[in-house]
Amino acid sequence: xxxxxxxxxxxxxxxxxxxxxxxxxxxxxxxxxxxxxxxxxxxxxxxxxxxxxxxxxxxxxxxxxxxxxxxxxxxxxxxxxxxxxxxxxxxxxxxxxxxxxxxxxxxxxxxxxxxxxxxxxxxxxxxxxxxxxxxxxxxxxxxxxxxxxxxxxxxxxxxxxxxxxxxxxxxxxxxxxxxxxxxxxxxxxxxxxxxxxxxxxxxxxxxxxxxxxxxxxxxxxxxxxxxxxxxxxxxx
Ligand SMILES: [Zn+2]
Ligand SMILES: [Zn+2]
Ligand SMILES: [Zn+2]
Numbered sequence: 693x694x695x696x697x698x699x700x701x702x703x704x705x706x707x708x709x710x711x712x713x714x715x716x717x718x719x720x721x722x723x724x725x726x727x728x729x730x731x732x733x734x735x736x737x738x739x740x741x742x743x744x745x746x747x748x749x750x751x752x753x754x755x756x757x758x759x760x761x762x763x764x765x766x767x768x769x770x771x772x773x774x775x776x777x778x779x780x781x782x783x784x785x786x787x788x789x790x791x792x793x794x795x796x797x798x799x800x801x802x803x804x805x806x807x808x809x810x811x812x813x814x815x816x817x818x819x820x821x822x823x824x825x826x827x828x829x830x831x832x833x834x835x836x837x838x839x840x841x842x843x844x845x846x847x848x849x850x851x852x853x854x855x856x857x858x859x860x861x862x863x864x865x866x867x868x869x870x871x872x873x874x875x876x877x878x879x880x881x882x883x884x885x886x887x888x889x890x891x892x893x894x895x896x897x898x899x900x901x902x903x904x905x906x907x908x909x910x911x912x913x914x915x916x917x918x919x920x921x922x923x924x925x926x927x928x
Contacts, residue, residue: 700723702723703723703724703725703728704722704723704724704740704743705724705725705728705732705740705741705742705743706725706727706728706732706743706744707743708725708727710723710725712725712726713726714726715729717738717739717740720738720740720758722740722758724740724741728741729741733754735754735755735756735759736749736753736754736755736819737753737755737756737759737763737838737839737840737843738756738758738759738840740756740758740759742754742756743756743757745757746760747760747763749799749800749837749838750799751799751800751801751837752800753800753838755838758840759840761840762840762841762842763838763839763840763841764797764837764838764839764840764841764844765837765838767797770795770797770835770837770844771795773841773844773845773848774795774833774835774848777845777848777849777852777881778848778852780881780884780885781849781852781853781877781881784880784881784884785877785880785917785921787852787853787856787860787877787921788856789855789856789859790859791829791831791859792831793824793831793832793833793852793855794830794831794832794833795832795833795835796832796833796834796835797834797835797836797837798834798835798836798837799836799837800819800836800837802834803820803823803834803836804820806823806825806834807820807823819836820836821835821836821839821843821847822834822835822836822847822848822850822851823851824851824852824854824855824858826858831855831858833848833851833852833855835847835848835851842882842887842890845881845885846878846881846882846890847878849877849878849881849882850874850875850877850878851874852877853873853874853876853877853878854870854874857870857873857874857924860924860925861924861925861927863926863927863928864924864927864928865928866927866928868903868904868907869904869907869908869924869927871901871904872901872904872905872906872907872908873908873920873924874901875894875901875902875904875905875908876905876908876909876912876920878894879891879894879895879905879909880917882894908920911923
């Protein structure tokens with residue numbers, strides 16, 4: 693189905709003329725009327741007010757047409773993007789694993805149940821999009837079903853960094869360094885893909901992990917990329 697596009701003077705949700713001002717979301721070009729911002733349910737992936745054209749997932753999430761257009765629903769495609777992401781990070785940083793990590797795509801209630809079962813809670817105001825978990829010998833990255841492709845990829849990069857930390861950084865307990873480094877890997881992976889706008893967004897959008905990302909970027913200015921990785925291996 694083709695995406696319906698509204699003009700610049702129309703609300704992207706209801707199509708009404710924007711006669712009394714409009715809102716935009718932080719990282720998007722679409723404009724929304726005040727009524728839609730106030731009353732419409734929001735897209736589970738991007739937070740945009742939903743228009744008449746939207747998609748309902750089996751676990752209750754609803755997704756806007758823009759997010760749906762690139763959403764990863766097919767497990768085989770998910771696996772392929774996962775493998776491409778890992779290969780890219782290994783090529784860029786040589787962050788290799790000895791034991792390796794399994795991959796599974798799951799729906800929202802399943803991911804919540806796994807997280808509740810000894811996992812790390814998401815930062816305030818954020819949904820869990822992906823999760824790395826070690827259970828005895830089993831190491832697994834769980835990814836949320838139906839994410840837009842670029843969010844999926846960024847989240848895989850972040851969680852893969854945690855898998856690498858699990859193997860190579862035995863002493864690392866600082867949450868700031870753990871999450872800041874995972875964001876740093878995701879940030880550089882976006883740059884590596886040529887998605888500089890999405891990477892730039894990580895430096896400008898408010899996010900609970902952003903101060904920690906800034907700290908690791910500061911570390912990179914002093915030590916270089918290889919220096920950051922060596923620093924992590926010995927960090928506590
Ligand atoms: Zn509207
Ligand atoms: Zn959306
Ligand atoms: Zn994390």
